Amino acid sequence: MSRVVVDVMPKPEILDPQGKAITGSLQRLGFEGLSVRQGKRFEIEVAGDLTEERLDQIRDAAEKLLANTVIEAFTVRVEED
Amino acid sequence: MVRIGVVTFPGTLDDQDALRAIRICGAEPVGLWHASDDLQGVDAVVLPGGFSYGDYLRCGAIARFAPVMGQVIDQARKGMPVLGICNGFQVLCESHLLPGAMIRNEHRKFVCREQRLRVETNDTTWTCAFAPGEEISIVLKNGEGNYMCDDDTLKSLQDNNQIVFRYLGNPNGSRDDIAGVTNEGGNVVGLMPHPEHNVDELIGTSLDGRRFFESVLQFLSARV
Numbered sequence: 305m306s307r308v309v310v311d312v313m314p315k316p317e318i319l320d321p322q323g324k325a326i327t328g329s330l331q332r333l334g335f336e337g338l339s340v341r342q343g344k345r346f347e348i349e350v351a352g353d354l355t356e357e358r359l360d361q362i363r364d365a366a367e368k369l370l371a372n373t374v375i376e377a378f379t380v381r382v383e384e385d
Numbered sequence: 386m387v388r389i390g391v392v393t394f395p396g397t398l399d400d401q402d403a404l405r406a407i408r409i410c411g412a413e414p415v416g417l418w419h420a421s422d423d424l425q426g427v428d429a430v431v432l433p434g435g436f437s438y439g440d441y442l443r444c445g446a447i448a449r450f451a452p453v454m455g456q457v458i459d460q461a462r463k464g465m466p467v468l469g470i471c472n473g474f475q476v477l478c479e480s481h482l483l484p485g486a487m488i489r490n491e492h493r494k495f496v497c498r499e500q501r502l503r504v505e506t507n508d509t510t511w512t513c514a515f516a517p518g519e520e521i522s523i524v525l526k527n528g529e530g531n532y533m534c535d536d537d538t539l540k541s542l543q544d545n546n547q548i549v550f551r552y553l554g555n556p557n558g559s560r561d562d563i564a565g566v567t568n569e570g571g572n573v574v575g576l577m578p579h580p581e582h583n584v585d586e587l588i589g590t591s592l593d594g595r596r597f598f599e600s601v602l603q604f605l606s607a608r609v
Contacts, residue, residue: 314488317535318488318533319488319491319531319533319558321488321489321490321491321492321493321531322489322493324493325493369442369446369450370442372443372446372479372486374478374484374485374486374533374534374535375486375488375533
């Protein structure tokens, strides 16, 4: 069994209200100089061999469903044990 | 009699109000179910407001792949009038029937209020009974109604007259004050405010919502 991780982040030019809220809260807690943007992490367990074709399928899935590429960018990587 | 379908997804809230609005405005309301790909021969479809699939992943992202949506997308591409209200607007954006996407409101608060809008174009199946430039009042209620699109998309929306409604007093940070847009054909319209709540004097301070449904009736009767 292999694990593939898809990270989805709001594009840099898109406002991130949740990240802004977290940044403000960190400041109130005394954590200075930390600016946060919030994204999503998907951990995908892949049955069988992790071929290049399988990775392409996961990229396709990320493009179709996991991310909305109008406002988000994603990366796909294989997680080593 | 014109038959207008309203899709119910798990987590939809305003389907009953939409069905009722359609009846009040003189068409036959037809309930459609997310898990069926049968549109029952309706003449137009409304995707109502709510929190389909609990807003999991992104608002509208899961609903976009519901069985009923394959037919809605097919028919919309063939010219059927489709109206997406609030969550329905989000579903239409996720389906790429409309450009852009919605993110969380700029000020991070849920908005619930009467909202003034300007009707920017009546060249759509859902606004042909309005005059361009007319100012109307429609209920607005959402947490993620902040319309976003890139510069090229905004320019093509402006150039092609596809911005249908603008907010008078931007309530959520939406780009260019956009409250609703249409596709190139003018048959698919999405907006964040809720016309189905403004059809009855008992519960709405304006009856401006009726004219959305009167528009589509006017369009459909002219076509026959």
